[in-house]
Amino acid sequence: MFISFEGIDGSGKSTQARMLADTLRGDGHDVVLTREPGGSPGAEEIRALVLQGDPDRWSAETEILLFTAARRDHMERTIRPALDAGKVVICDRFADSTRMYQGMSRGDLRGLVDQLHDLMIGCEPDLTLLIDMDPETGLTRALGRQGAEERFETFGAGLQARMRDGFLALARDYPARVRVIDGNRDPAAVAADIRAVAARALA
Structure with missing residues (x-):
């Protein structure tokens, strides 16, 4: 099974992805925990390019190409081999993040994201866990990390709010795949809640 975690910056999805991986391993599942952009050597190199530096260093179109290239390498070298071996793959972000951040942040490029995804990736997760979080709270958390990869956080609260609305719309568009989890609570x-949803999906 292929499970992705999505949500705005600071929503806690990375923490929850790790917790679910630990839980499933404890239940006897063979789990691969990975992330995007990244998850394979080539994709990690692209991650360094797109998540660091000046927020305006790339056009939205260039970013879409870079993220799609990273995802293709990730699929070929990590995700697909693990799924073929019968493992559970848990991915911290996947194509839905590109649909939101690159497809909506600087113009209406969602159609381009979907075209490239269909052409070069052709795969969706079996289950997407969307951690819904208040945008202001999420941004405060994200900026508090003070890491090197803060490029998208610097776009501010306005982008966070648009991304949240976009993710919730995506959940309405794909109700069979996307489950919304209230992230405004104790981890x-x-x-x-995530364990319960995953258990039903894996049953």
Whole structure:
């Protein structure tokens, strides 16, 4: 099974992805925990290009190409081999993030994202766990990390709010795949809901 985690910056999805991986391993599943952009050597190199530096260093179109290239390498070298071996793959972000951040942040390029995805990737997760979070709270959390990869956080709260609306719209468009989890709670409560959803999907 291929499970992705999505949400705005600071929503806690990375923490929850790790917690679910640990839980499933404890239940006897063979789990690969990975992330995007990244998850393979070539994709990690592209991650360094797109998540660091001046927020305006790339056009939205160039970013879409870079993220799609990273995802293709990730699929070929990490995700597909793991799925073929019968493992559970948990991915911190996947194509839905590109649909939101590159497809909506600087113009209406969602159609281009979907075209490239269909052409070069052709795969969606079996289950997407969308951690819904208040945009202001998420931005405060994200900026508080003070890491090197803060490029998209620097676009500010306005982008966070648009991305949240976009993710929720995506959940309405794909109800069979996307499950919305309230992230405005204690992490343990969020994790409990996620475990329940994942358990039903894996049953």
